[in-house]
Structures are given as structure tokens and as C-alpha cells.
Amino acid sequence: MTEQNEHLALWGGRFTSGPSPELAKLSKSTQFDWRLADDDIAGSRAHARALGRAGLLTDDELRRMEEALDELQRRVDSGEFAPIEDDEDEATALERGLLDIAGDELGGKLRAGRSRNDQIACLIRMWLRRHARRIAGLTLDLVQALIAQSEQAGNAVMPGRTHMQHAQPVLLAHQLMAHVWPLIRDVQRLVDWDARIDASPYGSGALAGNTLGLDPQNVAVELGFSRVTDNSIDGTAARDLVAEFAFVAAMLGVDISRLSEEIIIWNTQEFAFVRLDDAYSTGSSIMPQKKNPDIAELARGKSGRLIGDLTGLLATLKGLPTAYARDLQEDKEAVFDQVDTLEVLLPAFTGMVATMRFDTDRLAAEAPTGFALATDIAEWLVRNGVPFRHAHELSGACVKIAEERGQELWDLTDDDFVTVFADFLPADKAPQVREVLSTEGSVAARRGKGGTAPERVREQIIDAKSKAESLHTFAVSISDGPAYRPEGSLN
Numbered sequence: 001m002t003e004q005n006e007h008l009a010l011w012g013g014r015f016t017s018g019p020s021p022e023l024a025k026l027s028k029s030t031q032f033d034w035r036l037a038d039d040d041i042a043g044s045r046a047h048a049r050a051l052g053r054a055g056l057l058t059d060d061e062l063r064r065m066e067e068a069l070d071e072l073q074r075r076v077d078s079g080e081f082a083p084i085e086d087d088e089d090e091a092t093a094l095e096r097g098l099l100d101i102a103g104d105e106l107g108g109k110l111r112a113g114r115s116r117n118d119q120i121a122c123l124i125r126m127w128l129r130r131h132a133r134r135i136a137g138l139t140l141d142l143v144q145a146l147i148a149q150s151e152q153a154g155n156a157v158m159p160g161r162t163h164m165q166h167a168q169p170v171l172l173a174h175q176l177m178a179h180v181w182p183l184i185r186d187v188q189r190l191v192d193w194d195a196r197i198d199a200s201p202y203g204s205g206a207l208a209g210n211t212l213g214l215d216p217q218n219v220a221v222e223l224g225f226s227r228v229t230d231n232s233i234d235g236t237a238a239r240d241l242v243a244e245f246a247f248v249a250a251m252l253g254v255d256i257s258r259l260s261e262e263i264i265i266w267n268t269q270e271f272a273f274v275r276l277d278d279a280y281s282t283g284s285s286i287m288p289q290k291k292n293p294d295i296a297e298l299a300r301g302k303s304g305r306l307i308g309d310l311t312g313l314l315a316t317l318k319g320l321p322t323a324y325a326r327d328l329q330e331d332k333e334a335v336f337d338q339v340d341t342l343e344v345l346l347p348a349f350t351g352m353v354a355t356m357r358f359d360t361d362r363l364a365a366e367a368p369t370g371f372a373l374a375t376d377i378a379e380w381l382v383r384n385g386v387p388f389r390h391a392h393e394l395s396g397a398c399v400k401i402a403e404e405r406g407q408e409l410w411d412l413t414d415d416d417f418v419t420v421f422a423d424f425l426p427a428d429k430a431p432q433v434r435e436v437l438s439t440e441g442s443v444a445a446r447r448g449k450g451g452t453a454p455e456r457v458r459e460q461i462i463d464a465k466s467k468a469e470s471l472h473t474f475a476v477s478i479s480d481g482p483a484y485r486p487e488g489s490l491n
């Protein structure tokens, strides 16, 4: 290693002194951006071939350059090569590694026609596209666990709530599937997003493009992109696509948090709707009887962190002049943290969901209570010709009587119904309202599209399964580019 390489900087020609220790410490990013090393080396391979095609590397030089990059990758994989204190960022470290292997003469040719600005803009895209596929896969595992629970729930009923108050009985499967659809949309968002981020900024240079006649389309394809960014300034400066990923990650956190809150409540002694498996619950260090829903609580807590990563990134981007500025270095930790968080959280959360067990007898007993069938009375009256405004009042009158007596609606006598409905229905008709005063009758009646009737819920389960199945191709799709190795050693 030469003296110069020990303190390698990618800039410095015009400087009389090196950076102050304070600046070096502030500027350094290898502690978090080293995980882009695989993608950087893949980018360097593609760039070397572009230099070759442009006649800026001879065939022999290109061959030796590729061998040197292979060796560099090997050293990175084995841990033999890693950033040192003086390396400003992953690009600086890898340049040092390459010069060490290929020598200054050949190694020094690779930087022609590229800048760390287009390089880093490209690397974050490559890294995110790969991890978006993993997160999609983990989310689909959760979708699958919820669908399995829904299928197992069959026609089990539970109290449906609005404002947390008993509202109308619903199928347990219907309530669970209400969490499946947002998760499917999150995966769809990743697929949509991927089509937008599928453009390589390589060739944008520092901001204005390159003068060397390099062909960026081939580089793009080699790195798994189908096209090149249209504007080199935008190519180096745009982080809306990083922020869009961060939104999907935050939304995923919020969606999981909503389900967590439900599970935490269902798991209380008062509700006792669900029991969590021992392997997915924790105990208390002082209270021997405790069994806590920590996974759900951590999920709820981590959603705050996922939102914070998004808002922090948006705040960084706001007000930046449009071309590269060093502020953009701050894009990475936000999404790295989100990816790390989700890749640990989702498998644990899915395990908890897959193993939780519902007390369906208790759910069924609670389903119709709290006058949850009041709407059914009103709608039965409507079917018998009573205008809804009056039907609503008559049903409310039934609730009032039951409440005063401390009874439920089905405890009212035939005489009660005859009296309450007297202005609208004949006495022989009124007691027939009982036909809707059962949970089964209530849920079966809601057979409009998306409703809680068992056949509708079965339909949506089939539909969700086929949507999840088609999204699976995205989750397992790994582009041909060398950086798209399914299990990168650094990631």
C-alpha cells in the first residue's frame, strides 16, 4: 500500500491541507453506507465495461479491471477488506481497495466519467429495490397468516365495533380480512413504486452528464434497471423515490400497528377474545402470572419510529437546491433503519398472528349484545314498508325499553313489539321481527358486495388469495444484474 493510498481521498488536488479531524469525523459515512459495497462493486463492473465500449479501456485493461473487481468483491465478502478510519465513505474505501489490487495506473482509470453523485444515487436505488422485494415477501407471509386464520374462523361471529362500541355483529374472518387488504395495498404500492424507481442515474456524472461518450443504457440493464434517468440533474438530486419507499414502509408500520392495537385489546382479561402462543408472548420479571403481548406492543412502538424516518427524510429534502448537496447523504440511514426494523419485525409479528387462538364461543356470545341488532330491526321495518326515518325511531324505542329493563332486544315480548310498531304494522306482523333478532340472521342479511355474510366473506378470501399470489412474483423476482444476488453477503 502506497503512502498516498493510506490517506486516500477522492478529492484534494486543490487543497493544501487534509481535512481537520472534526470535519473528517462529521463527514464520515462508512459506518452506515458500507452496506452498499456490493452494489457499488456491481456498478463499477458495469461502468468498466462502459469505459471499454467507449474505447477508454483496452480489452486487456478491461479484463484486468474485472479481475481486480472480482478480487475486491472476494476480499469484501471475506471481511479481509473493510473501511478504515480515514475512508470518507464506501466509495472512497472501495477506491482504495481497488487501487491496492489493480495499482494506481489501471485502478485510477475507473473513476473517469462518473461521480459519487450519480454513483450514490444509483446505489440507493439498487439497494432499495432488492429490499423492497424482501419486505414484500415478508408482508405476504403476514397476509398468508391472516388468511389462514380467516379460513379457520369459518362462520365464527364477533361483535363488530365503531367508536369501540358494539355496532353490528360481523364474521371474525371479515374483521381479520379487513387487515389483509391494506397489507395487500402496501405490497401493490411497492410494485408501483418499483416501476418508477426502475431508472439508472449512472452516467449523470456530477450533475450535467458526461463528455466521454459512455453508454448508460447498457450500464442500467447490467444493474437490473430497464432504463436511464431522463435528466442528469434530476438523476443525481431526486430523492422523492427514496421518500416514496419511506412512505410505504411507514404505512406498513401503521397498518401493523392498527392490528397490534386490536390484538392487545382482544388479549386483555376483560375481552379475552384471543390467546397468544407462549412462544410469541413474554413474561414479567416480578409478576409470575403475567403473559404480555410484547410483539404487538413493539410493532405499535416501532411504527412511530418508521414514521419518524419518513418525516425526517422529508424535512431533509425540503428546501434543497436542485442538484447534489451533501444533505442528500442523510437519505440512507432513514431507509436503512426502516428496512432493518421491518425485516426483524415482520417475521415475529407473522409468527404471533399465525399462532394466536380465538375463543370463538366467547366471541359468539358477545356478538349480538349491546343492542347490536338494532339496525336489523330498523332494516326489517324498511323491508315492511316503513320509511327509514320512522324505522330508526321505532328500533330506538325498542332499545330504550330493553335498556330500562336491563335486557337485550330479543328479550322484548310480542306485546312490546306490537305496541311500539302499532302506527305502522298490524299486530300479527309485528312479532315477526324476531326473525332478524339472531346473530346468524343479522350477518347472513348483509350479503351486498364486501359485506359480512358468510358467502361474501368466502368470496373476498378467494379474491385476496389470488391477489397475494400474483404479487408473489414481485417478491421473489430478482433481476439478472450482478447486484441482485438474493443473499448479498453485506445485507
Ligand code: ARG
Pocket: 029, 033, 089, 116, 117, 120, 326, 328, 329, 330
Ligand atoms: N457519501 C455521499 C452521499 O452519500 C456520496 C456523494 C458525495 N459527493 C460529494 N460530492 N461529496 O451522498
